[in-house]
């Protein structure tokens with residue numbers, strides 16, 4: 433049993449003052465009661481964040497795709513550069529990126545990583561030995577770093593609506609749905625309190641209707657997180673309308689058993705009807721504001737989604753930046769630029785913009801990861817961040833505006849200590865493996 437106390441602790445819904453948490457040996461909160469003294473006491477404590485959408489290997493191209501090429505300055509041009517990265521990465525490079533990335537996530541306040549993993553094979557499509565080798569690298573490094581991992585091996589079969597895959601996509605492909613299910617079967621026995629194997633469909637453009645019907649005709653998908661890239665680009669929406677006669681979210685809701693297990697990643701281009709359908713199915717809107725801005729995707733209609741009391745999660749996606757506070761700030765600022773208004777996420781029931789954002793985020797994060805995280809109440813996993821009480825954005829711990837200050841004037845630099853399941857993994861802003869892992873990551877960058 434572990435005990436801690438805090439002057440101010442956010443439990444996922446409200447700030448609690450002078451509180452004690454009891455954490456059992458499995459890393460869960462088992463009791464919350466008034467502080468009594470005599471144990472370690474912190475000033476300001478918040479739940480850890482879930483990085484709900486990431487492609488780990490893309491960390492190695494952060495900042496390397498900002499050179500302009502005429503006619504290629506779109507998402508699709510960026511994608512070509514990403515294919516180039518895949519062609520140049522060895523399995524050892526992938527291992528080194530994973531090791532660094534896990535430590536960097538924890539230092540950034542992400543205590544759970546949901547990895548949308550489609551880089552399976554050699555660049556020419558030859559399977560690795562064992563064929564889930566890169567998944568094993570992710571699992572091993574997550575375990576070593578102490579981060580919770582929801583791994584989503586991705587089903588990817590086509591190069592576009594009704595099109596065979598390109599040569600550059602060979603590293604991502606599964607031969608059949610049966611092949612994919614066998615792949616999942618190999619990983620699922622590893623499920624534990626800190627690892628969960630879920631399921632991901634790359635996109636409607638990468639998997640046919642027949643394959644999806646086959647996928648959902650068996651029971652593997654029951655009760656695990658299911659993620660999909662759904663409507664990131666306007667061109668994708670147009671192609672879907674041409675091929676299926678429906679918009680992506682519209683088609684998805686009408687044709688697949690969508691429920692609260694689902695996270696719709698980049699539901700950027702949705703209309704009012706699709707948004708209401710998403711809310712009725714209780715899905716999470718998986719948003720990646722920094723990447724969506726970087727790739728010029730567009731702006732998700734957050735105000736309308738909040739009118740439906742919709743849940744959100746955030747992900748670092750292309751990993752150009754790792755900072756949950758910055759993701760939320762970018763999310764709100766995108767809305768302000770769109771509507772030419774301030775405090776867009778706030779409403780009459782919650783007039784603090786930051787608090788409204790964070791409450792929706794913590795609710796969605798737990799649902800999208802499949803772990804009981806994003807809160808510090810009884811039965812939640814004890815994943816939490818201790819903030820530096822002397823940071824200018826944390827000083828003056830008045831709860832009413834604290835989330836506003838953290839999100840709009842703060843950054844991950846406020847993070848002092850990080851705990852996962854009650855175990856300390858970051859101390860004074862640093863993960864113990866960070867410097868060694870950085871050496872390996874530097875070798876990858878310098879070798880390219």
Ligand SMILES: [Zn+2]
Nearest residue numbers: 487548661749
């Ligand atoms: Zn993605």
